[in-house]
Ligand SMILES: Nc1ncnc2c1ncn2[C@@H]1O[C@H](COP(=O)(O)O)[C@@H](OP(=O)(O)O)[C@H]1O
Ligand SMILES: [Mg+2]
Ligand SMILES: [Mg+2]
C-alpha cells in the first residue's frame with residue numbers, strides 16, 4: 342500500500358487533508374498552464390476533437406484524483422468529467438494524450454507511470470453521487486473552460502465535504518493577478534504565476550502566489566471588503582457571452598441598489614477568490630430558470646468566501662445545500678456578498694425587481 346509522501350505539513354491549524362488538497366491543485370495547475378501555452382502556440386490543435394482543452398480537463402481531473410486517492414484513500418470524489426467517451430475505439434488518440442499529460446505531471450510525485458486504464462479509472466472515480474454522509478472531495482478540474490481556451494481566467498476548484506457540509510476549499514487560479522482589481526475596471530488581465538486560495542471551516546481563508554511550495558506558511562489571511570452603503574458596492578459576473586448569467590437582470594438589479602460602478606466580468610470561480618480578498622463586494626449569477634447548477638461550480642468558492650467573512654445563498658436567501666448529489670437546487674440564482682448587511686439589501690432588492 343502507498344503511504345502519503347512529501348506532503349507539505351499544514352499549519353495555521355489547517356488539517357493535513359488540506360495540504361494534500363493544495364498540492365493536488367498545484368500539480369493540476371501546472372498541467373493546465375503547460376497545456377494552455379500549447380493552445381496559444383498551435384492554432385490547429387484547438388480545432389480537433391481531442392483539443393487540448395479536453396485533454397487538460399481530463400488530465401487535471403486524473404492528476405487530482407490520483408494524488409488524493411493515495412493520500413487519503415477513504416475520502417471519495419465527485420468530479421465533473423467522465424472518461425466514458427474516451428474508453429471507446431474512437432477515443433484512443435485522446436486517451437493516449439491524456440495519459441501522457443498525467444504521467445508528465447506526476448513524474449516527480451510518483452515513482453511510476455500510469456497505464457491508460459489506470460488514468461481512465463482515476464477520472465471515473467469522480468462519477469459518484471455525493472450526498473450527505475461521509476467525506477468526499479468535489480472537483481472542477483477546469484472551471485471556466487471558455488476562459489482557459491481564450492487565455493483569460495480559469496480555476497482548478499477542489500472542495501472537501503464532511504458530513505453533508507463543505508468544510509474545505511482550494512481555488513487554483515493560474516492567470517489571476519496578485520494585485521486587487523482597481524475600481525472602475527470591467528475585466529482583469531492575465532498574470533503569472535497566478536493565485537491560490539485555501540479555506541477551512543473555522544480557520545479562515547488564506548491567499549498566496551500559486552507557485553508557493555507551502556501556502557500555509559506563505560499564505561496571508563484574507564477578508565472581504567465591507568461597504569458603508571450599498572450604492573458604493575462593486576460587483577462581478579460571468580464573462581460577456583455566458584448563457585449562465587443574465588446580464589440584463591444584474592444591470593437592473595444593481596441600478597435599483599444605486600450601484601454606479603460598472604460590472605467586472607470574469608470567467609470561472611476566480612470571482613469567488615476576488616470577492617474573498619476584497620477586490621469587489623458582490624458576485625451575481627442568474628442562470629435561466631431551466632438551468633441546473635452543479636456542486637463543483639460553487640463548493641470551493643463558497644467556503645473561501647464564507648471563511649473570509651462573506652455570505653453566499655441563492656437568490657431568495659436560502660443557503661446552498663451541497664449534500665443533495667451532483668446538482669444544486671436553487672431559486673432565482675446565486676449571490677455572494679462581502680457582508681451580511683449588503684446581502685440583506687441585495688435580497689430585498691431582488692424580491693422587488695424580479
Ligand atoms: N454555455 C455555457 N458557457 C459557459 N459556461 C457554462 C455554459 N453552460 C453552463 N456553464 C457553466 O458555467 C461554468 C462557468 O461559469 P462562469 O460563466 O462563471 O465562468 C461552467 O463551468 P466549466 O467551465 O467548468 O464547464 C459550466 O458549468
Ligand atoms: Mg465549472
Ligand atoms: Mg469544468
Ligand SMILES: [Mg+2]
Nearest residue numbers: 421483485486
Ligand atoms: Mg465543463
